[in-house]
Amino acid sequence: MSAHRAVQNYLQGVRVLDLTQFEAGPSCTEALAWLGAEVVKVENPNGGDPGRSSFRGKPGQDSWYFLLFNANKKSVAIDLKSPKGLALVTDMAKRADVFVENFAPGAVERLGLGYDAVRAINPGIIYAQVKGFGTGSRFERGLAFDMIAQASGGSMSITGEPDGPPIKPGATLGDTGTGMLLAISILGALYRRKATGEGERLELAMQDAMLQYIRVAFASMATTGQPATRNGSKLLSGKTAPSGVYPCKPGGRNDYVYVYVSRANPAHWRRLLEVIDRADLIGDPRYDTVQARAEREEEVDAIIANWTRQHDKHEAMRLISAVGVPAGAVLDTMELHNDPDFEKRGIMQVMHHPACGDFKMPTWPVRFGGGTLPVGPAPLLGEHNAAVLGEWLGLSADELAKLHQDGVI
């Protein structure tokens, strides 16, 4: 099996002008870059995307966070607050297919690069924006980060122990979850644009994006008439036993295996009993139906845990999974990082970065034609000034030198 392949030309010729920072915007434009679009980050020459420095990396280098969200992009460093810099970016906007930004509310308009301004010079532009809260919402001007979106978008209310406070999912749904929905919308607009030449204005609020990922909780609420609850590692609604994380040896903080017996398939329970050496319970009416097990959930959990405690989580997953019962060890980031499966299959790859060195990281997880899309380095700040301004705007070496001298780039 080839881990990855040479081509990544799905969006060949698509030019993305990328005025995003941190994660919601960059995760979106990075998805387009994985697919082969030319994504050009426009960054402040004084430090660039704050994601470069707000998180840690090797001393004096771009952060690991920045590398993760900016693979395969280019960077131009342009002072947007100088008239010449703004003129350059405006010229680039004329030649772009897609424009993406996630500044604080009102900022892109103050720069002179709002939708109306860009559309006036490029009617076919796909102009996409991420904000914390939606246009017309009463929090329209509110600042947001991932956790603010997860709090106000419902995700935290359904995460945690039943009797504990709301918990923030570690996954950055508010940021990357938002970015993925915007990427889908941009790609839809690009598809139409290829046929009709039409542009589009796209707006996505991080709070609104959360609803897409918690729809099962809305289904649960429609059933019960009550707000969806939180339920530890178990399902939100409908007691199913066994279901949840069960402790494994040696008892470390992530030594658990998730075991789930489907409500729809009675064979799961019987198969599980055989694996855990409790075939004696097969057919026992105390546990033989979904309803019976739900009523004796604590007993059922104890039966399972009695077995899982004698096994490590990898073995437990392997043995249970092998008989066709859904099981998953709770794996931490180090275990995932060290598992050779991911690198072999191209799901994790090594980014060779000219300044930061080699960095093994998760990459676009979809396989195309049996391989994954190859990772290229995240750009150094302004690395592509000459190449992009030359190609996009036809600037000569002398003109570039002058711009640099004037502090514009």
Added chain:
Amino acid sequence: MSAHRAVQNYLQGVRVLDLTQFEAGPSCTEALAWLGAEVVKVENPNGGDPGRSSFRGKPGQDSWYFLLFNANKKSVAIDLKSPKGLALVTDMAKRADVFVENFAPGAVERLGLGYDAVRAINPGIIYAQVKGFGTGSRFERGLAFDMIAQASGGSMSITGEPDGPPIKPGATLGDTGTGMLLAISILGALYRRKATGEGERLELAMQDAMLQYIRVAFASMATTGQPATRNGSKLLSGKTAPSGVYPCKPGGRNDYVYVYVSRANPAHWRRLLEVIDRADLIGDPRYDTVQARAEREEEVDAIIANWTRQHDKHEAMRLISAVGVPAGAVLDTMELHNDPDFEKRGIMQVMHHPACGDFKMPTWPVRFGGGTLPVGPAPLLGEHNAAVLGEWLGLSADELAKLHQDGVI
């Protein structure tokens, strides 16, 4: 502001043959349907997509869960295990642009609709599959549901209290999170196909998809050299205070407000102190820097909570957000459902369903040209047999009647 608009023609003319069920697959094809693709679900005449009945709805009707994940699609009910049924679907596959399935491992090949078979009759097909674990992984044959993916894909290891067990995020990252990444990949392949006619094979494992959403945890691990931890409602890495959920009156299970003071902007702390009537602490060296506050996190949290306890979460969010400090009330599904903002802005819409009645639900959250994409009903089982088999395959009413009589459709 118009809540939604009439057109949804971004993927006009794109035909999606949809052999998916439950959520990971259906959330993907639903995204394509929002954008205007013709998505035809192929379902077992005996009950159809198990998502119709495995969750609850009105008595005897399709579940709310099914309605949420199948808006704007069509349904044909065809017995894939009958030779005539298989021939019909094979003919449809010849005429489709996209084929999507998420059966258990090996099932689609046993049906005779594996990649090689479909590609042989339609070389331009974009053939997309979701499985629990990746091809070539040692769990390749393992069954998975959302929670198995979240356990084995790292998401649970970084969610929960520092001293508690792993928690399952309520958001269905393992399902919808997977579906969104596959949709992006399909759209990339469709874009190229429009230019070159080339098809593509796409495969996504739910476990692998999780890595895309927990990359900040990998950044954290790269920094510390340790597996990323879980930290309740606070950030995974780097102490920042205040940061987290703070209790509000009247003290209900979701009466909290998330408050976050940016590490990058010293003005946040000063603004927050003014809002909470503690201007006396402005400039106090005990709290005046990011590092000082991190060292006195408990004290800082007490100062904030002392104020939030006197306010309800909505008021707290409004007051703090208004001065430019990120704040988000922890909203539950009922509060989101009842907030008129979402319906006014078209983020929630009412699905008018011929059998289930009206159902207000979250819809595609991205605004296109100032409005959202309109919701159409999820299909009744086999509702479009005549229309789709007529249009796609040219079958006559007599031929359809014969197929029905023979129990094929």
